[in-house]
Amino acid sequence: MHIGVDEAGKGPVLGPMVAAAVRGDPDALPDGIADSKRLAPERREELAAELRERDDISVGVAFVEPET
Numbered sequence: 292m293h294i295g296v297d298e299a300g301k302g303p304v305l306g307p308m309v310a311a312a313v314r315g316d317p318d319a320l321p322d323g324i325a326d327s328k329r330l331a332p333e334r335r336e337e338l339a340a341e342l343r344e345r346d347d348i349s350v351g352v353a354f355v356e357p358e359t
Contacts, residue, residue, distance in 0.1 A: 298310040
């Protein structure tokens, strides 16, 4: 079992931040998993939907808004 975590955003001072984690067996991941920056937006959406539907892979996402 492996866990991968990544974040994207400008940080708590400048804007919202999104963090995501995926837990699963690397051998169970769908073909084509790669750095999201190297995938076409349509392919990212397809892979995200497939991962969310799988029982053997867990996905968590958090959105953090800066306080004003």
